Amino acid sequence: MEEAVRITLRARTRAAAVAVVAGAAALALSGCGSGGDGGAQTPIASAAPSHLAGTVSLWHFFSDREAKVIQGVVDDFEKANPDVKVVVHSGQDDEKLRKAIAAGNDVDVAVSYSTDIVGNFCQSGAFQDLAQYLQRDKVDLDQLLPTVRSYTEFDGTRCAMPVLADAYGLYYNKSLLAKAGITTPPKTLDELEADALKLTTYNADGSIKTLGFNPWMGYQEMAPAHLAPATGAKWLDEDGKSLVGSDPGWKELIEWQKAFAEKIGTDKLKKFTAASADEFSAQNDFEIGRVAMNLDGEWRVAFMKDQAPKVDYGTAPFPTGSDHTDLYGGGYLTGNIGGIAKGSKNPELAWALLKYLTVDTDAVVKLANGLQNVPTITSAYDSRTSCGTRTSRRS
Template sequence: MPGSQHRRGFHTARARRRSCAVALAAATALVASACSTGGGTSGPDTGAGDTSPVTITFWHGFSSPHEIASVGAVLALFHKKYPYITVKAVPAETDDKVNQAIRGGTAPDVDASFNAANVGGWCSSGAFLDLTADIQADHVDLGQIPKAVQSYTAFGGKRCTMPWLADTFGLYYNKKLFAAAGITAPPKTMSELAADARKLTVLNPDGSIKVAGFMPYLGAYEMLTEHLVTSWGGSWLKADGSSNVGTDPAFAAAMTWQKGLVDWFGAAKLAKFKAGMPDEFSAQNSFETGNLAMMVDGEWRTAFIKNDKSTVDYGTAPMPVADTMPQLYGSGYVGGNVIGIPRGSKHPDAAWKLVKFLTTDTEAVTTLADAIGNVPTTLPALDSPSLTLAQDPKFATFLDVFKNPHTSTTPASADGGAYLTNYGLFANKWQSGQIPDLQAGLKAVDRQNDAALKLGQ
């Protein structure tokens, strides 16, 4: 099961994405020329070749004792398969530190990150090695990885990372509050979500919010723009890599829906309620205490509810979708951890073996997924009978969302995800009533994004 330290790590990384100018500068300064693992020097993984003893370093961000032990258990499986390779794992490492190590020539052999937004910069600058030749030499089938996941682990024709477990988002709903409001099933459309939110909302005598049926205010827990626009099938970037938010009608539709529900509550009331929401990763989480009837959240919440000993009677479902796009129901947003070989790795052949094992070996993937409560990132692992998470109907929702062909993500970009930062600033002004012309505001975001994307190239 995931611990709060891991989730804090993941969200701290994502928060850094919101101010990604620093990350962009760091990524583009890492190296002036692209590198590769040497044209697939590890060769096909037949078990033959140089088996001289070697020790490689592996940095990752997991920090709780349970998580560290869980990673160690999977590394023991790797050592059993490759007894001549010893892995020295270093936990609680950050992207900033690995960037510094790459610049200083002291990079680890393998690095894992919680922040896929950095992939574009790492691939385009050559900070992480292009794995394409090794993938081809070892005949690794990328078809076992869903398209959305493939998209956030590669950039510009270079696959410099592989996915290492994922976070998948859906709807959590309070069954007790649903029954009291006469609601018999979770909403499937956004109009149903808005109607249910109104029925489930309870006000205090002074008119303030006691129980929010749903929290439409962006920035509250996992209510983020990237988790919202997927319900309309929004595409953040065009095929040429330019910004698409002013052209794709999904963004205007999503913002119109969101603002309509904000206005029904009252922006000031929502801002006050948001300010009083306890820490997302504490046992006082508003959903776990019954003060939030529905929310968008990741699969890890199932473990938090259990570990926090919350008494909330809840269910999970895919996020509702636009009324005009019923074919999207069952899909959602996915993001996750990435792992690759930094420039300067002293043992790239052995490093590739570790990367491939952790990301494509079914036993390795299911073992770690079960241990920390994340979604496996390969289809064989998702369908493996040894994946015990699949036996929990509440968690199985997220496995189904992950496998849905319409599930999407925020694509990698050379600007380190600045397009999300710019959109987030716009969305905050929009929900507080500071944007009088929605379409003009979206076009302005396009101009900002295109400028940032050009700088990131």
């Protein structure tokens, strides 16, 4: 079993859950600017259709290898429902999705890579309220992991379902660490900085050749939400007001990053970062050895296998502040979300597809194994194939 999964499971500790839920709440609130309740929703049939037929569209953001994984599960859905045709629109980012729904385009089921839109889409009605379907079909929401359940609803409205989850941790190049005499991955931010400075090498002109770790905010997955659990930084107070400007965890994190960048050389770091390739390309800095350590999600395991199979790497929980070692092993948990667009021409068929993608055990396991994302329903952790081989990420 890949070590990245241990990060995921440890992220379900109480300390991590508190940090994650607070972050998710802030993200949801940040997307509430459009206003409106989306209008009343048309009542649905008292029972789910006994036979599914028709055409339904699925919009998602995955591309290339990952899009093939999605298509494989869609094929299974069509095989189980021979009179259904799923028209797949892959490579659709959140901005394209927003515009398509607003324009009334043919969007039935939509999958987003961000929980940021949940507050906006639930409140505005861009994603339909799923309460009627969930109650009628007796979908057990207790099978969702608590954190996942929290970030797929807003202000009492569940307009989204989780399409797997992401957990973050530290990836490190074992060969580069061994060459520098480092035997274990860092556990504190101070250790991360010290190891990174030791791992950083320079070209003859003084520019960075290999970077131990890039502390630059905005570099790949170096986002505030992903880093907050390292210092226990809080987003909101009990009244829902922002703590970003006053919580000591944020100050500690920002001061650490600033001092770290200055030791490397801010101008050199800017130039190095500007020359980085797209993080999802085969020229990813970590995959080609341009950085020795990196903060990344569990999906990198699949990318490494596909794009950089010869790299000897390991994973570990992301380091914490020296005064927050009790948080070590936790981290940020988020994920993809799916919903039924307000303009869906066949909402019953859209719900059937969304339900299949999110709570059907076999479908969730196949998606999780193919994408190397984290399953979000408890039954997926104990799933087995017909030959008895455990297939979930927990194996």
